Amino acid sequence: NAGVTQTPKFQVLKTGQSMTLQCAQDMNHEYMSWYRQDPGMGLRLIHYSVGAGITDQGEVPNGYNVSRSTTEDFPLRLLSAAPSQTSVYFCASSYLGGNYGYTFGSGTRLTVV
């Protein structure tokens, strides 16, 4: 049971480059989300999805796109990387009902130079 798998674990980008951070879960969770974690800022929600074909913005969506074509996958796209997007990115998923907490991936550490 893999849980939530994020790839890559580390990435260095040049300013202006684009890339996709991958997130996959095998628990049939309806809810999936992307967070960024920065020192002193805690976790900030970028985008989330409550099911295939449904996405919505979190508190810091600018510069990022998402899509949810399947229940399992929720990729995060950086359109034109900027140094301000240097961060650690986490994908998290859960069931929609009940008391289920989130299951987190191990994170992607992104540096934009």
Next chain:
Amino acid sequence: GEDVEQSLFLSVREGDSSVINCTYTDSSSTYLYWYKQEPGAGLQLLTYIFSNMDMKQDQRLTVLLNKKDKHLSLRIADTQTGDSAIYFCAESGAGNNRKLIWGLGTSLAVNP
């Protein structure tokens, strides 16, 4: 708006009890959570408490909830060096959209 606050740092001696505190503003929260993040890793769900409970115990962990004061605490008994981590408090917020409201995390240092 909804907010969760935690103290940023806590230092304890190995073998002592640790108490990490959290306050929240949304009185309609259904569930409150504690997560642990070890260095270089993702967040791991430690425990949760339903809003109609006052206390929940799970081995070395005790969660206390004071709904009147909107105060949540996590007590770790017999703290070990392996407990050194960042501990996040989170609340479920209003509605059923599964968005959690997060505190900034408390960094626990356990000294031998």
